[in-house]
Amino acid sequence: MSNTTAQVAGKPADWVPAGDLQEVKDPEWLFHEAPREQIFITGSEAAREAIRRSNVDIAISYPITPQSETMQQCGYLYDEGFIKEYYRGEEEIGVMSALGGSSRAGVRSLTATSGPGLMRGLEAISSWPGARTPLVLLNMCRVINTPLAIQPDNIEISFLLNTGILHAHAENQQDFFDYSIAAFLVSEEVDVTLPAVVSVDGFFVTHARGNVKLFDEKYKIPPRDGWRSAVPAMDNENPPARISRDAPIQKSNFISYHMHASWQQEVFAAVERSAKYWRRYIGDLVEVVNPDAEEFFVSSGSAVSQAREAVRQEEEKGRKVGLVKVKTTRPWPKNELIAALKNCKRILVPEFNQAGWFHKELCSTMYGNIKADIIGGPRVYGGMTMPTEMLLDWLKETRKAAGEKV
């Protein structure tokens, strides 16, 4: 609850934070029933609108392209009173560490970063799940390899996959709005209590305009209840020693191996348990287009948009090609993927990175479960786009290689 009586620096004595004027609504109603207005905005603006409606207590920022615009917008939201606390950290390790601290204090916490910033903060970031700190990190993907570049390339997602962090990969501006709000709600469920990252391919979404349907800004989701957590929020009665000193969780060198191992198992079990909550807000964890097709594109993020257009163009030529969009890569929708792809004969996996992390994930899930060829590609990296023509060429070439009519 903001202080609506004491004077805030730079504000008139009777200033009321805009967030205090918003009405708390049931999140399921907001997601599925509240009227929505369509506007034409960038991904950064979609993120701002999501944050405006997310009842955020603290946002800590550190600039890095292409994320800077979003956290700059958070500064305006703070000024208007939609966010209660806001400051710029010294660098990413400081920001990510402070964010873990604010979450432990029981308040709803937010930051955003991009490829190299994520790498710099990764030590602190990967400590979040074990500390059971619910919070949201918006990640606007950017090249991390040298030579230096600022363009999108989502290889950094592969570094998040084994941390125990929840991870959703938004396809477009609309997803970025919906997934970001959902991430707070899922992250704070008592049987989840984990940090959540929502990634989006930088520039292609953050700086690009698209149609986004928003529910009214007079509504917001309920506040975080810091006591409703796997590890309750700290205060003077319940100091941070809770997980850093108290037996038997952690005792410096004397931590039990078994305890540490079982703690990690619990973190990854919590990731799986989060699936039901994601479904509550964003529907099935996969979207399937043309379920009876024999050939499929399977991917996440912006690559899905490109594949969607390729599917449409194939349809114009009278050919049915399927598409499976994976919305969350943690939890990984293993059973849904097997069910959606069990009868197909060929899968192409377009990705915006060189390593093909999505292809590897998919192969490890499908091995022994289906008979289809799983082709790793096409891939683009260094931040370049993937033209639909490239997807269609790959489709043609794989058909040719299989001796089929093209």
Place this chain on the structure above:
Amino acid sequence: MSQVKRYNVRMAGLGGQGVVTASHIISNAVVISGGHSSLVPFFGSEKRNAPVESYVRISNNEIYEIGEIVYPNVLMIFSAQVITLGKSYTMPFYTGLKQGGEILINNNKPLPFVADEQRELEEKEANIYYLPATEMANEVAGTELATNMAMCGAMAAIFGMPDMKSLEASVQDRFIGKGIVVSGGTAALDSVIEKKFAKKQKLLEANFKTIKASYQYAVDHKWGAQKDSVDGKPVLV
């Protein structure tokens, strides 16, 4: 199912010419007129005279694609330097142009292409239009900063879309609307433009006069959609 029409527009110019602003205006105008559009600006070094590209997709149906436009139907070249000095991210400037594509170049006379370029453009059956956009901006608005407005007007005339009413609404939205998120460099330029025109209303008027002038120029020259125009009156498609 009605046929999906699609224009993929790639804009190239120099930092400070308002390439990204032009893409915002055209894209937003298409949305205002009831069509579908998306846009992606390409940022490199964000400074004056550095190469800038921006990409606008226009369609009568939902647009799925995202990212830069590799295979455009339309090229808008805001400065001849993009071509003659190779100041473009996409080299040569017509790379990927679809067969029979349209090219609008800001220059007061045709550019001499080298033999290979000339041959390739002929093979692609490219329609090239030369618009003296900077001269027109200086003449009508009193500043070359309105070059991008001239480019928008001619583009609208060549395609018969977006219509002038939507274009006007979009220009208003850009300069006095709720506020489009712009980068620091663009915000600084905006403030230079605003100082030049004491009031925003004057800025709008100057911009829109430039758009109308270039639109009329394209109509008078029977470019694109205006090929079938009667007595200089546009036949919108």
